[in-house]
Amino acid sequence: MSAKSEERPKDNASELERLRQTCGDLRSSLESMRIYYEDLLGSLQDAIVVVDSGGRIRSVNQAAEELIGLSAQPLNDRPFEQAFPHDRPLQELVRKTLESGRTRTDFDARLTRLDGSQVVVSAVGSLIRDARGEARGVVLALRDQTRIRDLEERLSRSDRLAALGTVAAGVAHEIRNPLAGLRGAAQLLEGESDFPPAFKEYTSVIIKEVDRLAGIVEILLSFASPRAPVLRSCNLHQILDNLLFLEQAPLRDRGVSVQRVYDPQLPEILADPAEIHQVFLNLIRNGVEAMPGGGELTLRTRYERSSQRCGGLSVAVAEIIDRGAGFDPEIERHLFTPFFTTKEGGTGLGLAICLRIVEDHGGAMEAASQPGKGSSFRVMLPLAKQPGPAPQEWLRP
Ligand SMILES: Nc1ncnc2c1ncn2[C@@H]1O[C@H](COP(=O)(O)OP(=O)(O)O)[C@@H](O)[C@H]1O
Numbered sequence: 001m002s003a004k005s006e007e008r009p010k011d012n013a014s015e016l017e018r019l020r021q022t023c024g025d026l027r028s029s030l031e032s033m034r035i036y037y038e039d040l041l042g043s044l045q046d047a048i049v050v051v052d053s054g055g056r057i058r059s060v061n062q063a064a065e066e067l068i069g070l071s072a073q074p075l076n077d078r079p080f081e082q083a084f085p086h087d088r089p090l091q092e093l094v095r096k097t098l099e100s101g102r103t104r105t106d107f108d109a110r111l112t113r114l115d116g117s118q119v120v121v122s123a124v125g126s127l128i129r130d131a132r133g134e135a136r137g138v139v140l141a142l143r144d145q146t147r148i149r150d151l152e153e154r155l156s157r158s159d160r161l162a163a164l165g166t167v168a169a170g171v172a173h174e175i176r177n178p179l180a181g182l183r184g185a186a187q188l189l190e191g192e193s194d195f196p197p198a199f200k201e202y203t204s205v206i207i208k209e210v211d212r213l214a215g216i217v218e219i220l221l222s223f224a225s226p227r228a229p230v231l232r233s234c235n236l237h238q239i240l241d242n243l244l245f246l247e248q249a250p251l252r253d254r255g256v257s258v259q260r261v262y263d264p265q266l267p268e269i270l271a272d273p274a275e276i277h278q279v280f281l282n283l284i285r286n287g288v289e290a291m292p293g294g295g296e297l298t299l300r301t302r303y304e305r306s307s308q309r310c311g312g313l314s315v316a317v318a319e320i321i322d323r324g325a326g327f328d329p330e331i332e333r334h335l336f337t338p339f340f341t342t343k344e345g346g347t348g349l350g351l352a353i354c355l356r357i358v359e360d361h362g363g364a365m366e367a368a369s370q371p372g373k374g375s376s377f378r379v380m381l382p383l384a385k386q387p388g389p390a391p392q393e394w395l396r397p
C-alpha cells in the first residue's frame with residue numbers, strides 16, 4: 001500500500017512531463033503550419049484577403065499589402081466593409097459569395113488604395129467550407145489589371161488612328177487638287193487687264209484662306225500616309241537645342257522662358273532627327289499655347305533602363321512641363337485622338353502626329369496634369385545602344 005502511494009507522484013510527474021512534451025510538439029507543429037501557410041500566401045502573386053463568415057478580415061498577404069499600399073496590421077480583424085469603405089462592388093462580391101456559397105467574379109472592379117488612387121482589379125471570391133460543409137469565410141483574390149487595361153487602350157487607340165488615317169488620306173487627296181484650282185483662278189483673275197483693283201481685297205482673302213487650308217491638308221496627309229523614319233544614332237539634346245534656337249523669337253514674343261534640365265550622361269537615341277524635331281515642336285507649341293500670359297517651360301531629360309512601356313528597351317525620357325491650366329481627366333482621354341481640339345482654330349492633329357512618330361520609333365508617350373497648375377508630356381525614345389542584360393547577383397565578384 002505504502003509502496004503504491006509512493007509510486008503515484010512519480011507516475012503523475014512522468015505523465016505531466018509526457019503531456020508537456022506533447023503540448024510542445026503540438027505547439028511547434030502548429031507554428032510550422034502557420035509559417036507554412038504564411039509562406040504559401042506570401043509567395044502568391046495574387047493579392048489575397050481572407051474574410052471570416054462574420055465579414056471580418058482574417059488574413060492579408062504581402063501582394064495585397066502592396067496593392068492596397070498598407071501593411072496587414074491595421075486591416076486584420078476589421079470588418080471588410082470598414083477596411084474598404086469606398087469599394088462597393090468588392091463589398092458586394094464578398095457578401096454575395098458568403099450568401100450564395102458560390103464563387104463570384106468581377107473582372108472590372110475598382111480598389112481604392114490608401115493614397116486615394118484607384119486601381120482596376122479582377123476579383124474572385126471563393127467560399128471556404130469546413131468539413132461539415134458550413135461556410136467559414138471567403139478568400140478574395142485580386143489581380144491588378146492596370147497594365148492590361150493600358151495595353152488594351154493603346155491597341156484600340158492605334159486601331160482608331162489607323163482607320164482615321166485612311167479616311168483622312170482620302171479626303172485630303174480629294175481636297176488638294178480643287179484647292180490648287182481655286183488659288184490659280186484667283187491669281188488669274190488678278191492678272192486680268194480689266195480687273196478692278198478694289199476687288200483685290202477679295203482675291204487676296206481667297207488666296208490666303210486657300211493657303212491656310214492647303215497647310216492643314218499637308219498636315220493631314222503627313223499624318224495619314226507617314227514616311228518610314230530613317231533611323232540613326234543621334235543626340236537628343238542637340239535636337240532640342242536646335243529647336244529652341246529656331247523657336248527663340250516666338251518664345252520670347254509670348255513671354256515664355258525655357259528651363260533646360262538635361263541629364264549630361266544621356267546616351268544617344270535611335271531616331272529620325274527631323275521627325276523628333278516635329279514631335280518636340282508640337283509639344284513646345286502646345287505648352288506655349290497653354291500659357292497665354294507667358295510663363296516657364298521646363299525641358300527635362302533622363303535615362304531609364306528597361307522601360308516597361310517600351311517592351312523592356314532602355315530609353316531616353318524627355319519631359320515638357322508647362323505651368324498652364326492643365327486638363328481634366330475627360331480631356332486626357334482624348335488628347336491623342338486626331339482632330340480633338342479645345343482651341344479655336346486648332347487642328348487637333350499635333351498630339352496625334354507626335355504619338356504616331358514616337359510609336360514608329362518604338363517609343364511611348366504619356367501625359368499628366370494637375371488642373372490649374374500645369375501639364376507634363378513625357379516622351380520615351382529607345383536608345384541607339386541597348387545595354388546588355390544586368391549581371392546576375394551570383395556572377396558578381
Ligand atoms: N500643354 C497642354 N496643356 C493643356 N492642354 C493641352 C496641352 N497640350 C494639349 N492640350 C490639349 O490637347 C488638345 C489637342 O492638342 P493638339 O493635338 O496639339 O491639337 P491642337 O493644339 O491643334 O488643339 C488641345 O486642344 C488641348 O485641349
Ligand SMILES: [Mg+2]
Binds near residue numbers: 350351
Ligand atoms: Mg497643338
